[in-house]
Amino acid sequence: MKHLFTLTAIVLGLVFSLPVAAQWTEQNHAERFEQLGPMLRSPNVYRTASGAPGHMYWQQKADHEIEVELNDDNQSIKGSQKITYFNNSPDALKYLWIQLDQNERAADSNTPKIAESSINPRMSLRQLESILWHDQDLGYKIHSVKDLSGNDIPVTIVKTMMRVDLPQQLNPGEQVDFTVDWSFNIHDRMSFIGGRPGYEYFEKDGNYLYTMAEWFPRMAVYSDFEGWQHKQFVGRGEFALTFGDYKVKITVPADHMVGSTGVLQNPEEVLSSAELERWNRAKTSFDKPVIIRTQAEAERLEKQKSKDKKTWIFHAENVRDFAWTSSRKFIWDAMAVKQGGKDVMAMSYYAKEANPLWEQYSTRAVAHTIKSYSARTFDYPYPVAISVEATNGMEYPMICFNYGRPDEDGTYSDAIKYGMISVIIHEVGHNFFPMIVNSDERQWSWMDEGLNTFLQYLAEQEWDRDYPSRRGAAHKIVPYMQSERHLLEPIMTNSENIIQFGPNAYAKPATALNILRETIMGRELFDYAFKEYSLRWKFKHPTPEDFFRTMEDASGVDLDWFWRGWFFGTDPVDISMENVSWYKLDNRTPAQKKADQQKEAEREAYHISQDYNKDDIPQTVVEADPATRDFYNSYNPFSVTPEDEKAYKEFMDRLSQKEKDLLNSGLNFYEITFRNVGGLVMPLILQFNYTDGTSEVERIPAEIWRLNEWEVTKVFAKKKEVKNIVLDPYRETADIDESNNYWPRQFTPSRFELFKSTGGVRGASMGDNPMKRARRR
């Protein structure tokens, strides 16, 4: 409805009353715009208030020399390693903590004990197996821990952690060398035990494919912000790892192909002359991969099964971990990628079961990922980047294990193809977060998964304009944000305590960053700040505070409200356009004023009887006394009088030209009341569609909510007349209820299925009732 209002006096003192009832059902000031302050760790000499490493920043270092042998006959592995641990901290250390991840699968592991289980009417064998207690011999056997003189060092094993009690305390600036000898049985990762490392057995040709990760005792992180990170490994919360240099000798059956973190030191000893020639050719092939071991060669080796051994030597510098893969089934291809003034080798290892998909896409996806991520962070610093087909998805420095296998006849769906490319982009992308920007995964999954999923989304969109990205765009997080409150945790929640892990640790932070970039900060400010965070923390250990602070520090945008809402809170976005009133300025010309008054009076006087009377008053009554009727009709209370004209002239004479222009501007004023139904404050993005067919978008920063977090009113002055208004027209804010985003309200159809009961058991099943499913949502 249109209202008129009067310009009183000279200034725009808008005086009118409104029927908007402000009802404070909740505490108005819930601190959505207060600075995070005490919710964050205090800045100090190690980490500054601007989010950068401080002037006394330090981190530990651990170098490894490892000799390891894979036994393909009984699927076991044994290794001996020397660790050199550098204490760069200002603290004297009496003991060191080492991670024994294999013990997650040991008989006394807490992992199966703390997993909930229940009996369902329909259960897979795998589900049942996971309930049964498994006491297979899969944990570490630690044979010895010794100093370099061969003296035993006492250790205490606490499930997946081991305390090494040093003979004498390790002072600041000192280093200590010690050796660990160990072995374990490799597990079948395709079984109910699952997990990232392990083997896959191929029944048809009787061969194994090993993905060796979390395979050696690894140093825990000792840091300024947490001391020792020795929270138990129970399967999900990933790793906190120390940077160091690695020299690793891997002995495997002579016909195996080995892919590994690091650079192969002895290609002449382990590759055939043909493979060596192709490998050297791949180093200058920038446009397409060179196949170094072909499918035909791999298939031949599958049958022969050599009993000889070969030792592959790899060196890696400044890595936080080391993983490798080995199988005689492997096809290997590689191509070179120019990156930051040097050449990186992008490579793939896969069995014939992964073709033709893998030879087509894998190495190209690796190359694309390196380029896309480098542009937004820093030049990929490592010499190789490897993708291995292993029916899963897991990342390590320079090497990752991915999925994507066609059907047996070699055909594949788009879902498999894009799923494979997405996983490769994601896992190769993890080189940046957390392999290089080395956050504590045991505590925070979002710091690597969220940031990585965000960059994955950008890389996917660059790979293919219409790439079917699963995560990233704002509206994709809506189903998660619509979850019932007890199924939601803040992003700032420890890995192990998250119910819906994918949406919480991957999708929500990725969406939040995308919203920051597209809607809150803009691409230029966001990209600069995100890159600054990457540069500040590459090859270091950042905390959430360092990320939050750097994003603000480098952009000049106060984002505390955003971190509070999106990272520390569980509220969804649901902003409702509650009420829209349309006002026109009363320009006070007597003619206009009287005409409006007349129109209003007529509108007020109208009643339904008038319509009925038209045809229903007896003719005798209508014609009774025409003179009387004419007399009354000649009086017009809405005609302009000389007094009206005089008052108008006096009023106009008092106005300046600027004020007169304003008065005659003909502006339309739209007063809109917004209600924060969801709780998460966001900008107001409004599309005004005008009666002349044009439209305009106006953006109001989220800070409009700072004085009233539940309801705000704002007036928009428009030259044109508005036909309708849409809130969040580009679906940028992840609003979980868009039905209240339209003025006038629009009906959006929800679909429901009709189904006809078959009368049988199947048709009557509750689970098949689409109406019930819809309600549950």
Ligand SMILES: [Zn+2]
């Ligand atoms: Zn990931």
